[in-house]
Amino acid sequence: MTYIIDGHFDLLLDVAVKREQGRRKVIETDFLPEFVAGKVNIIVAAIFIDDKFLPEMGMRKALQQISALHAEASESPEKIMVCKNMNDIQTAKETGRVGFVLSLEGAEPISNDLSMIRLFYELGVRFMGLVWSRRNFVGDGSHFTPKREGRKGGLTDFGVQVVEEAEALGMIIDVSHLNDEGFWDVMEFANKPIIASHSNCRSIVNSMRNLTDEQIKAIASTNGVIGINGVNIFVADTDKDSDLDHLIDHVDHFVKLVGVEHIGLGLDMIEPFLKYDSPESLEDLPRKDFDVVKGHSKIPDLIRVLSKRGYKDEAIERILSKNFLRVYKEVWK
Numbered sequence: 001m002t003y004i005i006d007g008h009f010d011l012l013l014d015v016a017v018k019r020e021q022g023r024r025k026v027i028e029t030d031f032l033p034e035f036v037a038g039k040v041n042i043i044v045a046a047i048f049i050d051d052k053f054l055p056e057m058g059m060r061k062a063l064q065q066i067s068a069l070h071a072e073a074s075e076s077p078e079k080i081m082v083c084k085n086m087n088d089i090q091t092a093k094e095t096g097r098v099g100f101v102l103s104l105e106g107a108e109p110i111s112n113d114l115s116m117i118r119l120f121y122e123l124g125v126r127f128m129g130l131v132w133s134r135r136n137f138v139g140d141g142s143h144f145t146p147k148r149e150g151r152k153g154g155l156t157d158f159g160v161q162v163v164e165e166a167e168a169l170g171m172i173i174d175v176s177h178l179n180d181e182g183f184w185d186v187m188e189f190a191n192k193p194i195i196a197s198h199s200n201c202r203s204i205v206n207s208m209r210n211l212t213d214e215q216i217k218a219i220a221s222t223n224g225v226i227g228i229n230g231v232n233i234f235v236a237d238t239d240k241d242s243d244l245d246h247l248i249d250h251v252d253h254f255v256k257l258v259g260v261e262h263i264g265l266g267l268d269m270i271e272p273f274l275k276y277d278s279p280e281s282l283e284d285l286p287r288k289d290f291d292v293v294k295g296h297s298k299i300p301d302l303i304r305v306l307s308k309r310g311y312k313d314e315a316i317e318r319i320l321s322k323n324f325l326r327v328y329k330e331v332w333k
């Protein structure tokens with residue numbers, strides 16, 4: 001069997017908090033059993049910074065999360081490792097370890113300093129998610145649901161330089177959370193394959209966080225990949241419909257538009273981290289968030305539904321990892 005890659009998971013926030021409280025081997029204890037049960041080989045570990053830490057603490061919180069991952073890898077050397085290149089990805093698989101690749105979910109930690117991109121690269125960050133769902137020095141994010149706001153912009157001049165510098169270093173540009181104006185700017189200024197690590201189809205669920213058909217085609221034209229997102233509000237319009245079958249409707253739509261070569265997994269499991277949202281902020285949401293794929297141990301269920309829906313092993317292997325691996329190989333150094 002092939003590799004299984006989850007192209008987006010926010011575990012480092014949780015790991016860093018628990019380590020601050022004195023715990024060690026958090027990944028081995030709290031997360032590894034799920035990865036092993038689901039036969040997951042590679043996790044793209046997102047560095048996410050909560051609004052309340054910005055701007056002053058953005059860099060520090062990012063470095064704490066990176067430090068936490070490296071510390072965890074040294075505490076559980078036989079079980080997990082940090083991956084920075086294709087060799088590491090292969091080593092993780094061959095030695096039966098789960099490999100972690102670092103990703104920025106929003107460029108806030110670099111602030112407005114281009115030279116910080118190399119620093120994060122040297123620390124192992126291989127994905128540049130330009131924005132989260134808010135504005136930063138690079139550009140504007142797309143909200144989960146419409147908000148009262150003024151006119152949006154595309155990439156700033158600094159944002160264009162970030163795209164160019166990140167690509168020059170060998171980082172993959174990630175457009176999930178970017179607004180439409182910024183998306184099309186990336187298409188103009190980037191030269192390598194582009195990914196949307198965790199985004200679905202807007203023609204199925206009309207959220208700005210999902211991609212229009214034109215955007216899906218544009219990503220495919222760069223030979224890039226889109227990771228399907230398992231959060232209910234991006235899967236279907238009602239909670240009742242938010243299930244594996246409706247998640248695979250997005251796969252069908254991607255395939256219809258651009259073929260199976262441009263789909264991956266970016267499941268974005270959030271239930272383990274909802275405890276960090278205040279009850280008040282959860283109260284304000286029109287729908288309560290939940291995971292359609294309830295833990296990495298449930299990935300075999302997702303594979304069964306793909307198979308039931310007519311996807312052959314070769315197509316499933318592409319979705320589970322081969323497509324993302326193609327992009328890693330082409331962009332990383």
Ligand SMILES: [Zn+2]
Nearest residue numbers: 105177198268
């Ligand atoms: Zn996200």
